[in-house]
Amino acid sequence: MRPYPLLILLVSTLSVLQAQHGSIIGNPFSTPDDLTAGTKSFRSQCAACHGLDGSGGAAGPDLSTGAFKHGASDAALFQVITKGVPGTPMVGFALEGREVWQLITFLRFLGIGKAAEKATGDPAKGMQVFAANGCARCHTAGHPGGFLGPDLSEIGSRRSLAQLINAVIDPNADVSTDYWSLRARTKTGQTINGIRMNEDMDSLQVLESGKLRSLWKADLANFEIIRTSPMPSFKSKLQPVEVENLVAYLASLRTPTKPKEAAK
Amino acid sequence: MRRIAIGLLVAVTLPAQVSFDRLVQSAREPQNWLTYNGNLHSTHYSALDRIKLTNVSTLDLKWVFQAQSLEKFEATPLVVDGVMYLTEPPNNVVAIDTRTGRPYWMYRHPMPEATYNCCGNVNRGLAILDDTLFLGTLDGQLLAIDAATGRVKWKSKVAEATHGYSLTVAPLVVKDKVIIGTAGGERGISGFIAAYDAKTGKQAWKFNTIPQPGEPGHETWAGDSWKTGGASIWVTGSYDPETNLTYWGIGNPGPDWNPGMRLGDNLYSDCVVALDADTGKLKWHYQFTPNDEWDFDSVQIPVLADLTWKGKPTKAMLWGNRNGFFYVLDRTNGAYLLGKPFVKQTWATGIAENGRPIKAPAKGPSHGGTDVWPGVQGGTNWYAPSFSPRTGLFYLTAWEDYHTTYFMWDQKYEIGKSFTGGTARGPFPSIQRNPFIKWGPEWGYGVVRALNPATGEKVWDYTMRDVSDAGILTTASDLLFSGNREGYFFALDAKTGKELWKRYLGGMVAASPITYLVDGKQYVSIAVGHSLFTFGLPGR
Numbered sequence: 192m193r194p195y196p197l198l199i200l201l202v203s204t205l206s207v208l209q210a211q212h213g214s215i216i217g218n219p220f221s222t223p224d225d226l227t228a229g230t231k232s233f234r235s236q237c238a239a240c241h242g243l244d245g246s247g248g249a250a251g252p253d254l255s256t257g258a259f260k261h262g263a264s265d266a267a268l269f270q271v272i273t274k275g276v277p278g279t280p281m282v283g284f285a286l287e288g289r290e291v292w293q294l295i296t297f298l299r300f301l302g303i304g305k306a307a308e309k310a311t312g313d314p315a316k317g318m319q320v321f322a323a324n325g326c327a328r329c330h331t332a333g334h335p336g337g338f339l340g341p342d343l344s345e346i347g348s349r350r351s352l353a354q355l356i357n358a359v360i361d362p363n364a365d366v367s368t369d370y371w372s373l374r375a376r377t378k379t380g381q382t383i384n385g386i387r388m389n390e391d392m393d394s395l396q397v398l399e400s401g402k403l404r405s406l407w408k409a410d411l412a413n414f415e416i417i418r419t420s421p422m423p424s425f426k427s428k429l430q431p432v433e434v435e436n437l438v439a440y441l442a443s444l445r446t447p448t449k450p451k452e453a454a455k
Numbered sequence: 456m457r458r459i460a461i462g463l464l465v466a467v468t469l470p471a472q473v474s475f476d477r478l479v480q481s482a483r484e485p486q487n488w489l490t491y492n493g494n495l496h497s498t499h500y501s502a503l504d505r506i507k508l509t510n511v512s513t514l515d516l517k518w519v520f521q522a523q524s525l526e527k528f529e530a531t532p533l534v535v536d537g538v539m540y541l542t543e544p545p546n547n548v549v550a551i552d553t554r555t556g557r558p559y560w561m562y563r564h565p566m567p568e569a570t571y572n573c574c575g576n577v578n579r580g581l582a583i584l585d586d587t588l589f590l591g592t593l594d595g596q597l598l599a600i601d602a603a604t605g606r607v608k609w610k611s612k613v614a615e616a617t618h619g620y621s622l623t624v625a626p627l628v629v630k631d632k633v634i635i636g637t638a639g640g641e642r643g644i645s646g647f648i649a650a651y652d653a654k655t656g657k658q659a660w661k662f663n664t665i666p667q668p669g670e671p672g673h674e675t676w677a678g679d680s681w682k683t684g685g686a687s688i689w690v691t692g693s694y695d696p697e698t699n700l701t702y703w704g705i706g707n708p709g710p711d712w713n714p715g716m717r718l719g720d721n722l723y724s725d726c727v728v729a730l731d732a733d734t735g736k737l738k739w740h741y742q743f744t745p746n747d748e749w750d751f752d753s754v755q756i757p758v759l760a761d762l763t764w765k766g767k768p769t770k771a772m773l774w775g776n777r778n779g780f781f782y783v784l785d786r787t788n789g790a791y792l793l794g795k796p797f798v799k800q801t802w803a804t805g806i807a808e809n810g811r812p813i814k815a816p817a818k819g820p821s822h823g824g825t826d827v828w829p830g831v832q833g834g835t836n837w838y839a840p841s842f843s844p845r846t847g848l849f850y851l852t853a854w855e856d857y858h859t860t861y862f863m864w865d866q867k868y869e870i871g872k873s874f875t876g877g878t879a880r881g882p883f884p885s886i887q888r889n890p891f892i893k894w895g896p897e898w899g900y901g902v903v904r905a906l907n908p909a910t911g912e913k914v915w916d917y918t919m920r921d922v923s924d925a926g927i928l929t930t931a932s933d934l935l936f937s938g939n940r941e942g943y944f945f946a947l948d949a950k951t952g953k954e955l956w957k958r959y960l961g962g963m964v965a966a967s968p969i970t971y972l973v974d975g976k977q978y979v980s981i982a983v984g985h986s987l988f989t990f991g992l993p994g995r
Contacts, residue, residue, distance in 0.1 A: 338606040
């Protein structure tokens with residue numbers, strides 16, 4: 192959370208963003224001072240659920256992608272912040288109008304942060320690397336692909352370049368709990384290997400060889416949750432330039448912005 | 456670790472999970488509930504019999520799935536080999552372990568800022584083919600979802616949601632196609648049923664439920680009224696492999712309560728249509744309520760039953776209609792065999808021999824209001840009826856002695872807005888319950904009613920205090936399960952209507968029960984309020 196190095200970029204792009212997102216209600220509080228105030232407000236009001244850097248957490252979605260599920264216009268963001276989203280943990284916040292607009296300024300800035308990163312590789316060549324190394328067997332990236340690994344269709348909006356490089360060369364460094372595995376042996380001697388889908392005090396749910404399966408813990412002789420990634424490291428499989436190109440391709444996979452919504 | 460990685464890759468190439476042949480032969484695997492209506496004949500009858508007349512009184516709550524949404528929970532789940540697939544309103548899909556009730560995965564559909572559909576952000580269920588689930592969404596899309604992971608395989612835009620179109624119906628799979636139709640009859644849509652390639656999502660055929668210029672039947676709409684005439688699809692159709700016909704009930708013409716704005720019979724509103732499942736070509740149609748004046752959607756599930764009719768084996772279709780009449784049709788050609796009121800009705804004096812109703816005078820909506828039986832929610836509605844081949848009876852949930860005051864006015868069509876040309880007022884809410892039941896029974900009440908299909912005569916009634924939006928399940932042990940707005944879920948003797956078991960679950964039942972078998976144990980599941988409840992016999 193170090194906004195200042197990007198302030199110049201912010202000031203120059205805020206006017207563009209206002210044109211895109213402004214609609215009927217425009218943001219009247221979008222100066223660098225407002226951004227500073229919005230950053231502080233975000234930490235005190237929002238970070239508990241959405242994370243200090245807005246990248247999401249257990250209770251709140253990622254707000255740093257530039258795309259918003261309940262409307263991307265300034266008016267829609269204002270509505271969500273002040274009224275909440277029924278049926279979700281997002282409650283309305285009783286903030287003054289100025290503070291709400293400053294939060295929106297901060298949210299716009301979060302999106303710019305990732306957009307400002309420039310990958311050095313060649314995305315077109317990276318797409319070839321993606322195809323040649325069988326990545327689509329487990330990943331979807333815009334085109335139909337496998338479902339066993341994370342959907343990469345908008346990964347460029349969700350991960351920094353450093354995170355993308357790390358994910359390719361050292362997949363075990365940061366494994367989402369969605370992809371932790373289960374290795375178990377039942378009391379009748381059967382071995383079970385699969386992705387752990389869910390767990391409670393009495394049972395485990397796994398995806399094993401394409402089949403969903405539920406196990407009572409009482410029926411297991413032993414079990415182990417494996418926190419490493421089923422994905423192999425590509426550190427020794429790819430040349431550095433191939434990694435660079437692959438990451439450039441992944442970084443290019445962005446959440447589509449919805450300019451039409453702003454016009455509503 | 457490597458071993459897991461290889462195992463996971465192999466998973467991708469596993470053989471098909473639910474072939475179309477399994478859907479056709481679903482009677483061979485009563486442990487599953489493979490289609491919205493339990494089988495392609497839509498009888499809502501199960502061959503399971505482990506829960507019996509003699510042990511049903513011991514039914515125990517096994518688990519509850521609580522939805523995160525407060526919208527009305529109208530879903531009927533599928534059960535495939537121990538996994539339940541359920542839609543949670545508005546358009547989420549969840550895979551649940553049927554032993555524990557624990558979810559495996561949830562697909563959360565991103566909803567647009569606003570929805571324009573009529574009558575609640577609901578969804579009634581899913582279809583499955585091979586390893587893919589199919590979901591229609593309120594924002595007008597058909598989705599293919601991987602049954603193992605909940606990930607989207609493809610999306611296909613079916614209709615424009617901002618113009619009032621929405622998809623609330625569970626799709627129907629026939630062979631390699633997914634068939635779905637669009638809701639929105641109260642929004643001035645022009646309805647249709649369309650089939651999509653199950654592998655790609657590409658549209659294979661489209662049947663306009665309002666004939667377009669040049670199509671036969673177009674002349675049944677005066678002037679430009681066909682452009683905004685409604686004729687929606689709200690519930691899933693049926694399929695007969697022997698005739699290769701798929702049967703669908705069509706919704707009301709719009710504007711609902713101003714028939715003068717759309718003079719003519721208004722085909723194919725309030726019809727059942729029989730379409731060639733490969734091409735979508737119309738084979739026959741039968742119209743229950745020509746130039747409908749009361750919102751008598753024919754959005755009931757076509758129940759296909761093989762009967763002996765006047766001594767001859769007959770491929771019949773049984774239909775308790777919203778207009779208050781029970782019908783028997785020959786499903787091979789649409790011939791009208793029987794039409795008889797099953798609840799109090801005042802809009803028709805009878806049905807002519809050719810099957811056309813004879814409307815009573817001065818019963819249409821008016822500026823001052825006209826009282827008509829049945830009321831606007833009809834003698835019955837979208838929830839599932841059932842036919843038991845064992846008892847030979849047709850069961851439906853009916854609203855008895857129920858009327859509404861119908862009003863009419865002129866209205867100009869505006870895109871996406873309510874377009875009803877009047878209104879209907881009654882003593883209790885139409886589509887939501889009032890938890891305080893303070894009106895007298897003379898305003899209407901619910902019954903589970905057993906009819907003899909040969910005569911349309913009532914065999915027995917199970918009378919409730921409030922009306923009911925619950926569907927019916929019958930089983931090979933001659934049990935009948937249903938529920939009601941009062942919050943009860945109950946089991947009856949299907950032969951006599953005698954109550955054998957009942958639980959108060961505290962919410963409105965606006966869904967149809969299903970049954971299935973896992974590890975040799977039979978379960979019954981029902982959506983009530985904002986949760987899905989599962990019952991079974993005692994013991995783990």
